[in-house]
C-alpha cells in the first residue's frame with residue numbers, strides 16, 4: 313500500500329481560497345498512491361483561532377467540494393485533514409473528511425479532545441463524541457486529530473473497533489516536536505498498528521509548526537519522516553504486518569483492564 317502525506321505550509325501570505333486550489337493540485341499529483349493524507353485545519357491554521365469563525369464551512373462546503381473532486385480525479389482514498397465545520401444547529405467543530413476514490417464522503421470525524429485548556433479551540437469548538445473507523449481495501453483506518461494523540465485510551469478504543477492504521481492529521485507546534493515523535497511511536501507500539509501522522513509546516517498566528525510528519529510501523533520503527541518545510545512524504549507499507557506483529561508478539565491479548573469480563 314502506498315500512502316502520501318502532504319505536509320502543507322500554512323502561512324499567512326496565502327488566502328484560504330488560494331491554498332485550497334494549491335492543495336487540490338498537490339492531491340492530484342499523488343495519483344498512483346492508494347491513500348493521501350492532509351493535515352489538521354490547513355485552510356486556516358490550527359492556531360489561527362480568530363479565523364475559525366470567519367472561515368468555518370458547512371460539512372459540504374467549499375473544501376468538501378474541492379477535495380471530493382481532487383480524490384476522484386486522482387483515484388485515491390483521501391483523508392482531507394480537517395476543517396472548521398459550522399454545524400447549522402450547534403457550535404463549530406474541528407472535523408476531518410475522508411473521501412473514497414470515487415469522491416464519495418466515506419467518513420467525517422469531529423475531533424474529540426480540543427486543544428487550548430481554557431482558550432482557543434477548547435472554547436471555540438464543540439467536542440466530537442464518536443469514534444470513526446474507515447474500511448479500505450487491505451486495512452482499516454482509525455481516525456484521530458492532533459491533540460487526540462495524547463490520549464491513548466482513544467486509540468485503544470479504535471483498535472477495539474478494528475483499526476489497523478491510525479491516521480492523525482495535526483497542526484503540531486515546533487515547541488513540542490519531541491512529544492510528537494515520541495507519542496506517534498508510542499501509539500504504534502502499544503497498539504501494534506501503523507501510524508500515519510501528517511503535520512503542517514510554516515508559521516501561522518505566530519506559532520512555528522513542527523513539520524516532521526511521520527510514518528511508524530507496528531514494531532515502532534520509523535518508516536519515513538519529513539523535514540520542517542512543505543513536503544510530500546510517500547511511503548510503501550504492508551498492511552499485513554499488523555496481523556503478523558499481533559500474532560508474533562501477542563501483547564494485546566494480555567490486557568487485564570477495560571475488558572468485560574476480565575480475561576483471566
Ligand SMILES: NC(=O)CCC(=O)C(=O)O
Pocket residue numbers: 352358426427457458459460462482483484485488491
Ligand atoms: N492543534 C492541536 O491539537 C495542538 C496540540 C498540541 O500543540 C499539543 O498537544 O502539544
